[in-house]
Amino acid sequence: MDAVKSVINLLFAAYTGDVSALRRFALSSVDMEQRDYDSRTALHVAAAEGHLEVVRFLLEACKVNPGPKDRWGNTPTDEAKHFGHHEVLALLQEFSSRYSTGVSPAVEKVSSDKHLDGMLET
Numbered sequence: 001m002d003a004v005k006s007v008i009n010l011l012f013a014a015y016t017g018d019v020s021a022l023r024r025f026a027l028s029s030v031d032m033e034q035r036d037y038d039s040r041t042a043l044h045v046a047a048a049e050g051h052l053e054v055v056r057f058l059l060e061a062c063k064v065n066p067g068p069k070d071r072w073g074n075t076p077t078d079e080a081k082h083f084g085h086h087e088v089l090a091l092l093q094e095f096s097s098r099y100s101t102g103v104s105p106a107v108e109k110v111s112s113d114k115h116l117d118g119m120l121e122t
Helices: 003-016 019-027 042-049 052-061 076-082 086-099 105-110 112-120
Strands: none
Touching: 003 019, 003 042, 003 052, 019 052, 042 052, 042 076, 042 086, 052 086, 076 086
């Protein structure tokens, strides 16, 4: 799958709330932090749409960065806040505080396969 199709499929799965497709992508070693032409990630899209389980999967199993900025400077937290998705907002804020506490994302990425396996079987 070429890079353009890959990011389109990833963001579409996030948009529709398709956790099963996202699991397949993660198992296929797709970069779950890919960005589109506006620097939006699957996490931005899922947060804007209020898909709590997608956001949880991306944060917990895939260990994506909870605070990437798109080309307008908006984060997934900004998206959840703007569209009134309070549960998603709370989850993003929790992960953002963990992410900024100094635990190296690279160190957490190493152990993410264990978390991914656990999420895939649910």
